[in-house]
């Protein structure tokens with residue numbers, strides 16, 4: 001097993017984005033930090049407080065629709081100091097987020113008024129680690145496509161503001177930051193649930209990690225997906241291959257395809273609602 005899944009990989013554009021975000025912080029009133037509900041610990045940005053310097057923050061928990069809610073809720077208790085908003089950014093609405101933002105915004109303007117300053121629009125920035133849903137959130141709040149979603153690296157390109165409502169403006173590009181990777185488990189969870197390019201991953205290593213994790217946490221979901229009667233680590237890859245017809249000529253098993261299928265099935269939420277952090 002090589003070490004490609006040891007994603008101590010911090011591309012140059014992300015270092016630049018972090019620097020730019022730090023520079024832009026004086027313009028910002030409120031920070032939305034997006035984390036992925038399926039990995040509320042592993043997707044949390046490292047040294048966020050160092051970057052946002054005491055600005056009010058709302059923790060936006062994206063992908064709540066595809067997480068294991070009982071586990072995620074329990075893990076979120078860890079962050080009870082923060083304002084938390086759980087979201088389905090694909091099919092849900094952002095009413096709760098807007099309302100909480102208005103509350104904070106009012107407090108900020110009350111402070112300004114006390115200092116004899118005029119109230120002004122509250123300026124918000126979206127930050128978070130790769131693939132958590134930052135661009136989806138920006139577009140949803142803006143009500144139009146302001147930024148690309150999917151697999152595009154979140155480089156801070158422009159610095160414009162988008163109107164959300166009479167009180168709130170949003171920076172038009174997200175701050176992409178790197179999560180703190182405490183251990184190999186977190187590194188693998190991130191690799192498994194983010195769209196990190198397959199080329200930089202060791203797909204076999206990742207697939208084996210996913211299978212072991214599912215056996216440990218969600219054995220029934222695994223059985224269900226591949227119609228397995230029981231789980232035997234010695235034969236599971238062969239069983240999956242047979243069930244999915246992943247054979248090469250002569251009936252031999254195409255293991256590369258088996259591993260890729262497992263990795264892609266997880267990305268496509270084919271195992272149902274799961275949360276991989278504990």
Ligand SMILES: Nc1nc2c(ncn2[C@@H]2O[C@H](COP(=O)(O)OP(=O)(O)OP(=O)(O)O)[C@@H](O)[C@H]2O)c(=O)[nH]1
Nearest residue numbers: 063088089130131132133134135136149150152154
């Ligand atoms: N099911 C579900 N999918 C979501 C949700 N939010 C985002 N996604 C999906 O997650 C993927 C990544 O979303 P993006 O908005 O591109 O994420 P990002 O944080 O901007 O990603 P980078 O720019 O690469 O860092 C997309 O396929 C979205 O459709 C959500 O609440 N629920």
Ligand SMILES: [Mg+2]
Nearest residue numbers: 134135148154
């Ligand atoms: Mg993006």
